[in-house]
Amino acid sequence: MKVLVGLSGGVDSSVAALILKQQGYEVIGATMSIWGKNGLAIAEGKHNACYGPDEVEDIETAKKIADDIGIPYHVVDCVSKYEDIVIENFKREYLQGHTPNPCVWCNALIKFGVLPEVAKLNGVEFDKFATGHYARVEEENGRYLLKRGIAPHKDQSYFLYRLKQEQLKNIILPLGNYTKDQIRAIAKENGLEVADKPDSQDFYGGDYNELLNVKDKIGNIVDLEGKILGTHKGIWNFTIGQRKGIGVSAPYPLYVLSLNKDTNEVVVGPADKTFKKSLIANDLNWIAIDNLTEAKKCQAKIRSTQQPTDVEIRPCGENEVEVVFQDMQKSIAIGQSAVFYDGDTVLGGGVIKSVQ
Numbered sequence: 001m002k003v004l005v006g007l008s009g010g011v012d013s014s015v016a017a018l019i020l021k022q023q024g025y026e027v028i029g030a031t032m033s034i035w036g037k038n039g040l041a042i043a044e045g046k047h048n049a050c051y052g053p054d055e056v057e058d059i060e061t062a063k064k065i066a067d068d069i070g071i072p073y074h075v076v077d078c079v080s081k082y083e084d085i086v087i088e089n090f091k092r093e094y095l096q097g098h099t100p101n102p103c104v105w106c107n108a109l110i111k112f113g114v115l116p117e118v119a120k121l122n123g124v125e126f127d128k129f130a131t132g133h134y135a136r137v138e139e140e141n142g143r144y145l146l147k148r149g150i151a152p153h154k155d156q157s158y159f160l161y162r163l164k165q166e167q168l169k170n171i172i173l174p175l176g177n178y179t180k181d182q183i184r185a186i187a188k189e190n191g192l193e194v195a196d197k198p199d200s201q202d203f204y205g206g207d208y209n210e211l212l213n214v215k216d217k218i219g220n221i222v223d224l225e226g227k228i229l230g231t232h233k234g235i236w237n238f239t240i241g242q243r244k245g246i247g248v249s250a251p252y253p254l255y256v257l258s259l260n261k262d263t264n265e266v267v268v269g270p271a272d273k274t275f276k277k278s279l280i281a282n283d284l285n286w287i288a289i290d291n292l293t294e295a296k297k298c299q300a301k302i303r304s305t306q307q308p309t310d311v312e313i314r315p316c317g318e319n320e321v322e323v324v325f326q327d328m329q330k331s332i333a334i335g336q337s338a339v340f341y342d343g344d345t346v347l348g349g350g351v352i353k354s355v356q
Contacts, residue, residue, distance in 0.1 A: 002026045002028065002126040003025045003126060003128045003129070004116060004124060004128070005027055005029055005131070006032065007029040007031050007073070008062065008132070009059065009194070011132075011183060011196075011197050012133075012183060013062075013131060013132035014187065016131065017066070017130075018069050020172065021069055021070070027071045029065070030074045030075070030124065031074075034055065034079055035053060036079040036080075036082075049201065049203060050200050051082075051203050052206065061193075064193070068192065068193075076118050076119050078110055081114045082106070085105060085109050087102075089102070091212055094212060095236055096335075097334075098333070100335045104161070108160070108163055108164075112167050115129075116129045129171050130171060130172040131173065132175055133149075133173050133175065134149035134178070134180075135176050136148070136150075136177065137171060143165070144165055144169050145346070146160055146161070147345050148346070150178070152307065156304075158304045158339050158349075160346075161285060161337065163285075163287070214234070216233040217233070218231055218232070219232055219264030219265055220266075222266070224257070224269045235260070235265075240258070240331050241256060241274055241331025243255050246266075255269060257273055257274060274331045275330050276325075277328050278325065279302070279356065280355075281337075281349070281350035282317075282319055282320045282353045284321065284349070286347065295315075297310070299340070300340050301341070303333075309326065309329070311325050312324045323338055323340075333352065336352050
């Protein structure tokens with residue numbers, strides 16, 4: 001069986017390719033090129049990101065890894081699709097005062113979509129597509145299930161919840177049963193130069209304003225009563241739950257509670273006001289079920305680094321669910337994803353539309 005492996009130049013994807021070759025697959029390496037000639041210049045010291053000029057170096061590393069492993073290698077041009085889908089969504093959401101998650105859209109539409117599609121159009125023949133994500137895919141009764149990786153603090157199923165059945169059917173995730181330490185050990189044992197390479201820390205290595213490319217829009221920073229405490233240069237410079245760098249002072253720590261595009265206001269308040277009991281999520285994608293027809297107790301994550309927490313999800317509108325948390329949650333951000341779990345199995349998820 002021929003397997004195309006998405007190589008990023010990092011240790012995870014490199015070891016994924018190595019493991020598959022050792023298991024007897026015919027492995028082909030491919031890196032998606034996403035950094036266009038857009039004139040952005042990232043400040044010194046702000047590198048080690050998925051999207052940035054470091055791509056040139058990462059491609060060279062991936063090519064060398066492919067040579068070391070002994071597999072053919074291709075670079076696949078995904079620049080225009082990445083900019084049209086991921087970057088435009090990022091800009092649109094931030095300017096609305098939302099907090100998007102570009103990695104979710106990149107995985108579903110670019111990494112597991114455009115990359116293998118364009119590779120096939122370019123004449124690369126393969127049967128399955130693989131990556132270095134820490135998650136698992138299993139088939140049960142004709143349905144393909146996405147499951148958490150066995151290492152709780154490295155599990156990346158949250159970023160993959162938008163994958164469709166047809167995608168899950170055709171992918172292999174060889175790292176789902178490993179820990180990060182085990183993967184680095186395998187890399188060292190096999191002499192891979194990326195064994196100690198740091199993980200990417202963000203999707204973009206520079207200032208987000210470089211991507212947004214908009215003029216300042218002066219507005220007010222207000223408290224919950226509407227009292228003006230200061231001014232800001234654009235709501236997109238703030239995130240829900242932010243405490244540092246707000247630019248106003250009070251007798252107690254202030255946190256960003258909401259961002260209002262219509263009034264161009266940043267609303268701040270004390271820590272206890274950052275906790276909420278429920279949210280509405282829309283633009284749903286279900287994996288383990290066809291649809292949610294009645295209330296269901298399960299677990300959910302509202303950010304990638306969180307461990308799943310107990311919730312009840314309830315259908316409440318066209319392609320929408322209400323998510324009620326057993327314990328109140330801090331700093332729920334509109335635009336992020338709420339992903340639902342039944343134990344280790346990803347039920348599905350959606351985009352946070354509102355918070356209650």
